[in-house]
Amino acid sequence: MELVHRPRRLRDGETIRRMCRETRISADSLIYPIFVDEVLSGKREIESLPGQYQYGLDCVEQAIAECIEAGVKSCILFGIPAHKDAHGSSAWDPEGVIQKAIHKIKAAYPDFYVVTDVCMCEYTDHGHCGALCDYKVDNDATLELLCKVAVSHAHAGADMVAPSDMMDGRVAAIRHALDEAGYKNVPIMAYSAKYASAFYGPFRSAAGSAPSFGDRRGYQMDPHNRKEAMKECQLDVEEGADIIMVKPALSYLDIIRECSDAFDVPMAAYSVSGEYAMIKAAAQAGLVDEYRIMCESALSIFRAGANILITYYAKELAAAIQRGDVG
């Protein structure tokens, strides 16, 4: 048969397939989420996220050592504080759980890149992402709290802050506060298009941050919307975000593609707790090959246009990339 085009020629063997790969991924682009519990000693497996742990302040360095060993160079920290109150004041306590964790990590591994999640939901007794006024989150009052949190993280030595609260104007407010406090060079990775998603379920039990009433739809985005994601990204870029993010990842690959095409800043994607937990559960039930699904899912997020991936599989992925199974 006379065929000019035979795409199979470029699939005939591992060497040529690898030569022609359109998407390349590297362990340099991975960020590993770490939960630090102020009252815990040692580490405890998280029931809703098999294979993931909450770390006590006495062993948070161990979590970093494991990342470095695997080839992962960056983490994002989430705190589980001993005390919560209406305003989440332990979030900006210089002796708070995240501030102490940063000190410990930086003392042991000064070059390890530490990102912090800036939000109130783990610190407020009502579990919402800001200060309340009549059972609603008060946007402008919350901005002041977020600024204090971001500055206190930078002061403790965080390399980058990542606001995940979805308040309007928070990137501009945090940029201004960081600059005023002398942290001009601390970048902001904004959770720009963060959807009100059921995929956060396992995280909320891991971080003890489920809202005690209502839900987050008054501030996080409606999953039906695409243009609104563009608007959120645009606002964050204008306000000074250095990196923008889409979250969750797998059900929002269209949004990652569109926003990464439209904006000239690096695009991060957060493959969230529910995405991880679903793969784990399916694998444990013997239904899928966990390793291959992990590789293929991560790859699809980069193919959609992400440059950075936050994932609970960061260490296993780094190993898979090193082995050449993906990347």
Ligand code: PBG
């Ligand atoms: C804090 C925050 C959440 C996640 C990251 N930062 C939870 C939420 O918005 O309810 C979710 C991460 C995950 O599910 O892995 N606001």
